[in-house]
Amino acid sequence: MDVYHNGNFLNTRFAGTVRQRGRLTALPVHQTFLWESQELFIPALYTGKAGTVLDVCVKIPIEDMAAYLKKWPKERRLALKTPEDYEQLDADNPGSRNFRAEMSLNDMPVKLSSYCSINWYPETVFRMGNENPAPAQDDEWKNDRAAEMLMEAYGCDRESCWHFVRLNYDWSHEPVLSPHRMTLEFCAEQIPITAGHFTTITNTAEEMQVFAEQTLRQHVPSAQSPESPSASGTLPSETKDAGKTIKITHPVTGQEYTLTLYECRQNRHSFADIGAKDVLYPEYCHLLSYCISPEISRDLFDIRDCAEGDHPRKAEASEESGGSQGATAVFMAFKSNLPERRTAVSSMHFEPVSEIRWRMVFQIRTKPNRKITFSI
Numbered sequence: 298m299d300v301y302h303n304g305n306f307l308n309t310r311f312a313g314t315v316r317q318r319g320r321l322t323a324l325p326v327h328q329t330f331l332w333e334s335q336e337l338f339i340p341a342l343y344t345g346k347a348g349t350v351l352d353v354c355v356k357i358p359i360e361d362m363a364a365y366l367k368k369w370p371k372e373r374r375l376a377l378k379t380p381e382d383y384e385q386l387d388a389d390n391p392g393s394r395n396f397r398a399e400m401s402l403n404d405m406p407v408k409l410s411s412y413c414s415i416n417w418y419p420e421t422v423f424r425m426g427n428e429n430p431a432p433a434q435d436d437e438w439k440n441d442r443a444a445e446m447l448m449e450a451y452g453c454d455r456e457s458c459w460h461f462v463r464l465n466y467d468w469s470h471e472p473v474l475s476p477h478r479m480t481l482e483f484c485a486e487q488i489p490i491t492a493g494h495f496t497t498i499t500n501t502a503e504e505m506q507v508f509a510e511q512t513l514r515q516h517v518p519s520a521q522s523p524e525s526p527s528a529s530g531t532l533p534s535e536t537k538d539a540g541k542t543i544k545i546t547h548p549v550t551g552q553e554y555t556l557t558l559y560e561c562r563q564n565r566h567s568f569a570d571i572g573a574k575d576v577l578y579p580e581y582c583h584l585l586s587y588c589i590s591p592e593i594s595r596d597l598f599d600i601r602d603c604a605e606g607d608h609p610r611k612a613e614a615s616e617e618s619g620g621s622q623g624a625t626a627v628f629m630a631f632k633s634n635l636p637e638r639r640t641a642v643s644s645m646h647f648e649p650v651s652e653i654r655w656r657m658v659f660q661i662r663t664k665p666n667r668k669i670t671f672s673i
Contacts, residue, residue, distance in 0.1 A: 298446065298447075298450040299320055300320070300321050300323065300343040300350050300352075301319040301320055301321060301347075301350075302319055302321060302343075302345060302347035302348035302349070302350060302465060303347075303348065303410060303411060303465045304319070304465075305413045305443075305463070306413060306415055306443035306444075306446070306447065306461070306463060307442070307443045307446075319345070319347050320345070321343035321344055321345040321347070321348075321349070321350055322343065322344055322345060322474070323341045323342075323343055324341060324342045324343070324344060324475075324476070324673055325340070325341055326339045326340060326341055326342055326479070326671060326673060327339075327340060327341075328671050330669055332483055332664065332667040333664050333665075333667075335355060335356070335394075335664075336355075336356040337353055337354070337355050337356070337483075338353075338354040338355075338356065338451070338453070339351070339352070339353055339354070339671070340352055340354060340450075340451045342476070342479060342673065344472070344473065344474050344475075344476070345472070345474070346472050346474075348407075348410070348465060348466055348467050348468060349400075349402070349407060349466045349468070349472075349473075350463060350464065350465055350466070351398065351400060351463075351464045351466070351481075352447075352451075352461065352462070352463050352464075353398070353461070353462045353463075353464070354447070354451055354453055354459055354460075354461055355394070355459065355460040355461075355462065356453075356454070356457050356458075356459060357391050357392055357457065357458035357459065357460055358457060358458070359419065359421065359422060359456065359457055359458060361391040361458075362391060362392065362418070362422050362425070362458050363422075363425060365389055365390055365391055366422070366425045366426055368389060369386060369389065369390075371426065371427065374386065379603060379604070379605065380601070380603075380605060381491050381603060381656060384488075384489050384490075384491070385491075387488070388488045388489075388490060391458075392416045392418075392458060392460055394460065394485065394486075394663060395412075395414055395462065395485075395486045396462070396483050396484060396485045396486055397409055397412060397464070397483075397484055397486065398464055398481050398482065398483045398484070399481070399482045399484070400464075400466060400479065400480065400481050400482075401479070401480040402473040402476035402478070402479055403473055403476050403477065403478055404478070404480070405469065405470060405473055406469050407466040407467065407468060407469055407473075408466060408467045408468075408469055409464060409465070409466055410465050410466060410467045411465045412462060412463060412464045412465060413462075413463050414460060414461060414462045414463070415441055415443055415444050415447070415460075415461050416444065416458065416459065416460050416461070417440050417444035417445070417447070417448050417453070417458065417459045417461070418440060418458050419455060419456060419457070419458065422458060423439060444459075444461065447459075447461045476673055477672060477673055478670065478671070478672055478673065479670065479671045479672075479673055480668070480669075480670045480671075481668070481669055481670075481671075482666055482667070482668040483666060483667045483668075483669075484662075484666050485662045485663050485664050485666075486662075487597075487660040487661060487662055488660070488661055488662075488663065489658045489659070489660055489661075490548045490549075490658065490659050490660075490661050491656045491657065491658050492545050492546065492547070492548055492657050492658070492659055493543070493545045493656070493657045494603065494654060494655065494656050494657070495543055495654075495655055495657075496652060496653065496654045496655070497558070497561040497583070497585065497652070497653050497655065498651055498652045499561050499562065499563055499583065499651055499652075499653075540557070540558065540559070541557075541558045542555055542556065542557050542558075543555070543556040543557075543558070543657075544556075545657050547659055548659060548661065549659075549661055552591075554589050554590065554591065554593065554598075555589070555590045556587055556588075556589050556657065557587060557588050557589075557590070558585070558586075558587050559586040559587060559588070559638060560585075560586045561583050561584065561585045561586070561653070562583065562584050563581065563582075563583060563649050564581070564582050564583065564584050565580050565581050565649075566580055566582070567580060568580065573609075575611060575612045575613070576609050576610070576611060576612060577609060577610050577611070577612050577647075578609045578645070579606060579607040579608075579609070579645035579646050579647045580645065580647070581645065581646045581647070581648060581649045581650070582642055582643045582644065582645050582646070583602075583642070583643040583650075583653050584640055584641075584642060584643075585600065585640065585641040585642075585643070585653075585655065586638050586639070586640055587600065587638065587639055587640075587641065588637055588638050588639060589639070595639065596660065597659060597660045598657070598658065598659055598660070599639075599641065599658055600639075600641035600655050600656070600657055600658070601641070601655065601656055601658055602641075602642075602643040602644040602653060602654075602655060602656075603654040603655065603656050604643075604644050604653075604654070605644060606643075606644025606645045606646060607644075607645060607646050607647050641655065643655075
């Protein structure tokens, strides 16, 4: 099997002489070890002047996939609607546990530049996943050609499920083309877990109608005025729940946190100068100001809108046509001027809304880091 630096499993971005120059040399490793209860197999390390590549094969017991598919049968998977639904599906999936690995060769660190992953499943899992006793059909769940290539190259057990990860590294200093020692520290990727919900109600229908009319006038310059329109507008009315506190519990550690709400304001932001031509973007959102105690890193906790929001559409398309172009969703980010306060931004809408249902999300690592050293 040919492997190239910064290529994916099928190396589709390389052709001709570029492929020949970028092809790496395989160094057999053939090491199996446990990361908690998970079995990992490292078949080989690939090195060359361009960089180095590590392939990791993660064994997934078929019983784990069977339990997952029992909890998430095909009918339930096809009924998913909200971002929270998809996050929960992914968190429960034993085949979606990506990770990264810091690596040193002969005690010289290398820099992780990219990675990709792919899964392989035996036919029994496809039958459970497709809920059909016959072999998988063309439009149903089946193995990718690259997964079959990896199974053949590395001789993996075909009675189990496999999660293949390819990690691409750049040299930090001089290339280490013939290493005799490899040190790895595996770190599980964080997954979002929703710990609770709450709702804010800001304005009445009459207040929102006035706000929409005022901001529309600001966003559309008159023929007599050469100035550019205002970039945004804010409805000066706080949520009825200002000062409310909410208790939440970390889903892993059991630590209790207190969330304090300060204000939630309706906001309109114009995309006239930065959006694609002839595309209408949803411009209304809510800005929620809050704090959390005890303090927790912003990378480990945030508040998100439960709703997905509206999608951009072509300017000439009617709302009934559902036409869209460019980005499939629009997101806004704001930062509070007060360091102790945080800001959450709702999904974007074409019309102002008075009520937002929020979810409180912790970022969780499913297992502690695992450090291991091999001789090559």
